[in-house]
Amino acid sequence: MPHEEQVPIWYFIGGILAVYGVLILGSGLYELASPPPPEARVALYDLHADIWWGALMIVFGSFYCIRFRPSRVVAESTSQAETPGTAQP
Amino acid sequence: MSSVTLFAASRAPLISMGRLDVLIIAIYFVVVLGIGFYLKKYVSTGDDFFMAGRKMTAWIAGLSFISANLSSLETMGWSAMAYQYGMLGAHAYWSGAVPAILFLAIVMMPFYYICRTHSVPGYLKLRFGTPTSALAGISFAMLTVLVSGASMFAMAKILHLLLGWNMDVSIWVASLTVAIYVTLGGLVSAVFNEVLQYFLIWFGSLLIPILGLIDAGGWSGMVDKIQRNVPVIHPTVGDANFTSLWRNLGSFDANPMGIDWFGIIFGLGLAVGFGYWCTDFLQVQRVIVAKDLRSAQNGTIIGAVLKMMVPIIVTLPGLLGLAVLLQPDGSPMVLVSEADPRANITHHTYNDVLPLLMGKYLGPGLLGLGITAMIAGFMSGMAGNASAFATVWTYDVYRLLIRRNASDQHYLWMGRWCALLGIMMSVGTAYALFYFSNILEFLLVLIFFFIVPLFGVVILGMLWKRATPTGAFVGFLTAILASMAMWFFVHTFPEGHRPHASVSLDPGAVARVEKTGEGDAEVVQRLTIESGTVRTVNVPIAAAGASGKSADLTLDEAIELPATVDENGKVEAVRLLAPAVVLADTNQPDKFGLEGVPVTLSPGVRLVAADVVQMFNPAEFNTAHAKYLARSERAKPIAVNLYSAAWTLLICVTVLVGVSLFTEPKPESELRDLVIGLTPIPDDGPRPWHTSPWLWATLVMIALVALNWLFW
Numbered sequence: 001m002p003h004e005e006q007v008p009i010w011y012f013i014g015g016i017l018a019v020y021g022v023l024i025l026g027s028g029l030y031e032l033a034s035p036p037p038p039e040a041r042v043a044l045y046d047l048h049a050d051i052w053w054g055a056l057m058i059v060f061g062s063f064y065c066i067r068f069r070p071s072r073v074v075a076e077s078t079s080q081a082e083t084p085g086t087a088q089p
Numbered sequence: 090m091s092s093v094t095l096f097a098a099s100r101a102p103l104i105s106m107g108r109l110d111v112l113i114i115a116i117y118f119v120v121v122l123g124i125g126f127y128l129k130k131y132v133s134t135g136d137d138f139f140m141a142g143r144k145m146t147a148w149i150a151g152l153s154f155i156s157a158n159l160s161s162l163e164t165m166g167w168s169a170m171a172y173q174y175g176m177l178g179a180h181a182y183w184s185g186a187v188p189a190i191l192f193l194a195i196v197m198m199p200f201y202y203i204c205r206t207h208s209v210p211g212y213l214k215l216r217f218g219t220p221t222s223a224l225a226g227i228s229f230a231m232l233t234v235l236v237s238g239a240s241m242f243a244m245a246k247i248l249h250l251l252l253g254w255n256m257d258v259s260i261w262v263a264s265l266t267v268a269i270y271v272t273l274g275g276l277v278s279a280v281f282n283e284v285l286q287y288f289l290i291w292f293g294s295l296l297i298p299i300l301g302l303i304d305a306g307g308w309s310g311m312v313d314k315i316q317r318n319v320p321v322i323h324p325t326v327g328d329a330n331f332t333s334l335w336r337n338l339g340s341f342d343a344n345p346m347g348i349d350w351f352g353i354i355f356g357l358g359l360a361v362g363f364g365y366w367c368t369d370f371l372q373v374q375r376v377i378v379a380k381d382l383r384s385a386q387n388g389t390i391i392g393a394v395l396k397m398m399v400p401i402i403v404t405l406p407g408l409l410g411l412a413v414l415l416q417p418d419g420s421p422m423v424l425v426s427e428a429d430p431r432a433n434i435t436h437h438t439y440n441d442v443l444p445l446l447m448g449k450y451l452g453p454g455l456l457g458l459g460i461t462a463m464i465a466g467f468m469s470g471m472a473g474n475a476s477a478f479a480t481v482w483t484y485d486v487y488r489l490l491i492r493r494n495a496s497d498q499h500y501l502w503m504g505r506w507c508a509l510l511g512i513m514m515s516v517g518t519a520y521a522l523f524y525f526s527n528i529l530e531f532l533l534v535l536i537f538f539f540i541v542p543l544f545g546v547v548i549l550g551m552l553w554k555r556a557t558p559t560g561a562f563v564g565f566l567t568a569i570l571a572s573m574a575m576w577f578f579v580h581t582f583p584e585g586h587r588p589h590a591s592v593s594l595d596p597g598a599v600a601r602v603e604k605t606g607e608g609d610a611e612v613v614q615r616l617t618i619e620s621g622t623v624r625t626v627n628v629p630i631a632a633a634g635a636s637g638k639s640a641d642l643t644l645d646e647a648i649e650l651p652a653t654v655d656e657n658g659k660v661e662a663v664r665l666l667a668p669a670v671v672l673a674d675t676n677q678p679d680k681f682g683l684e685g686v687p688v689t690l691s692p693g694v695r696l697v698a699a700d701v702v703q704m705f706n707p708a709e710f711n712t713a714h715a716k717y718l719a720r721s722e723r724a725k726p727i728a729v730n731l732y733s734a735a736w737t738l739l740i741c742v743t744v745l746v747g748v749s750l751f752t753e754p755k756p757e758s759e760l761r762d763l764v765i766g767l768t769p770i771p772d773d774g775p776r777p778w779h780t781s782p783w784l785w786a787t788l789v790m791i792a793l794v795a796l797n798w799l800f801w
Contacts, residue, residue, distance in 0.1 A: 006128075012124060023109060023112065027109050027452070028452075047300070049300060
């Protein structure tokens with residue numbers, strides 16, 4: 001939502017996805033180090049989906065956090081306000 | 090004598106979560122509440138609260154537009170549909186949504202946007218006057234609350250069945266959270282959470298089709314497994330084609346949905362699809378608040394693209410359920426419908442297909458993310474309903490009929506209270522459903538009663554300047570009544586409907602089970618009830634004091650209930666359900682279901698037998714009546730509903746046109762910016778060619794045709 005002082009929604013989304021990514025990746029690495037007993041494992045356990053999915057979430061979330069960090073958005077919006085005719089993002 | 094065990098019972102919740110999963114859910118609640126408090130300072134006017142300040146970009150509008158519809162009922166429900174109907178489930182998206190969304194973007198959005206309406210009833214007020222608008226506003230407000238309550242009840246029930254959570258706690262925690270963030274931030278808050286939910290749903294759900302396809306051996310492996318398993322899972326339609334989109338729609342019995350191409354195109358695609366996506370205010374509100382017309386149109390087209398992709402996380406898991414959900418012995422797991430008496434007692438239901446796959450593939454953390462996505466879907470659906478209710482009630486009922494000229498601050502105050510009131514009314518509806526859960530199905534059909542005629546009125550209002558206020562009101566009301574009449578007609582049984590012969594044991598009954606064989610070869614030969622209460626429906630009773638199939642007595646001597654009954658020359662196996670019994674041999678509690686097994690009732694057992702004949706049953710279709718609506722006795726319920734929707738639209742348009750030809754239209758001066766030909770599209774200045782809505786709508790249409798061809 002483009003409000004001059006408002007933190008963009010993408011920043012919140014990036015933040016929560018990055019935090020979830022860290023938790024899921026951490027859990028995956030812990031399970032890699034000390035595997036649960038076979039009867040407690042999910043199907044396709046050997047693919048370690050939590051590790052690569054957690055890593056993907058960290059990359060995605062970090063990109064959004066950096067791209068839409070409040071300081072950068074405020075700077076962009078100030079520069080557009082000073083340049084008449086500049087298209088809105 | 091043949092007797093069949095129906096299924097081993099499962100006592101534990103479907104999914105068990107660890108501490109990490111709970112932490113992930115807790116983080117979600119903290120974030121959404123934090124967003125609500127954060128956004129409060131940006132909501133100071135009615136326009137901020139109801140219309141998010143009309144400042145949304147195309148991407149946010151498009152994501153919110155789709156997300157408001159992508160609730161957990163949607164993801165779980167349409168996964169269940171795909172499990173039940175195969176690839177035909179994708180029609181909900183590719184036939185029933187994308188064409189309608191593109192139509193909304195290109196044809197209807199200019200009218201909604203240029204007239205600066207707050208809502209769809211608001212457009213009707215400008216175009217046809219108060220009576221039509223008030224009918225639409227009041228109906229919509231009531232329906233919103235009822236549907237939100239139904240969604241809340243469904244959420245509590247699902248979380249209870251899946252996770253063992255207390256239903257009261259689920260309802261109150263979710264509704265209070267939604268109440269706080271919607272009351273504080275209005276539509277802005279609802280939209281923020283919808284966009285957030287969209288990402289959570291994709292990250293929480295996309296792994297299931299990825300891992301499922303790996304497990305099934307790719308697409309061709311999945312198709313092979315489906316063909317092998319379907320005769321076991323769906324024996325009544327074992328020969329039907331489950332993996333085609335159009336090839337099997339030539340006749341009613343060539344596909345598991347019991348429908349033909351006419352019903353899909355005109356019922357789903359035209360009546361329901363266009364009705365829902367073009368005139369349901371909950372959806373339209375998300376895009377008419379964009380910052381300019383081009384953003385509103387492009388946001389809607391972005392929504393079409395996103396909608397086109399949803400089958401990946403909805404239809405595909407349903408198909409995978411047919412292929413990879415297996416019993417420990419390798420045989421296919423059989424799920425049943427919610428209406429089946431065995432549902433949630435001895436069998437998992439179609440709605441469980443997605444949670445079952447989550448439990449199968451998702452480990453700690455990922456499971457929490459999946460559950461969070463599910464809860465987020467429920468809550469954003471509630472928030473969407475609450476914000477739409479507040480807008481329609483405040484602007485289209487309160488301001489129109491009760492207080493016309495109050496200050497903006499007064500309407501803002503009213504909107505906040507309405508959001509809170511809407512949520513509390515939804516909670517009331519949810520609790521009503523505890524006692525009247527069979528009206529849930531009726532509530533969902535209610536949407537069709539209202540939305541389809543509404544589309545007929547709005548589209549003729551936009552495209553035909555001769556449409557008159559009287560014609561609109563009469564056409565709208567007639568079509569609503571006709572839609573209800575059709576629904577009653579197909580559920581009415583003038584000859585009487587006899588429910589399936591069944592026996593149920595009250596909780597605490599003591600039963601002795603006689604079995605032969607071991608393990609998977611185990612077969613129940615006889616069941617003896619030693620004490621407790623037994624209830625029967627339409628089962629002949631051979632006991633002193635009983636009259637035919639009716640009785641209410643305590644037995645003096647042992648009697649036997651038959652394994653089968655003869656109903657109009659058709660032999661029907663008696664179904665027995667024991668949801669909470671005590672086994673006489675072990676004194677342990679148990680639950681099970683049986684079919685076609687003789688039952689002995691010992692002396693001292695209380696027997697309550699009923700001979701039931703119904704003239705009306707909302708859960709059963711009278712095929713003799715349905716054939717007049719859906720062209721065939723072989724049409725299944727979903728086909729009858731879709732055909733009814735098509736007839737409703739036709740009735741609405743016919744009556745509206747007929748009455749308009751004999752009544753006075755509004756002068757053209759009052760129709761500016763409301764009707765085609767009288768609505769100049771504003772020039773939004775030079776824009777790059779690649780932002781043209783026509784270009785993107787054409788590309789999306791080409792992609793849609795390609796998908797239909799690919800899965801023909």
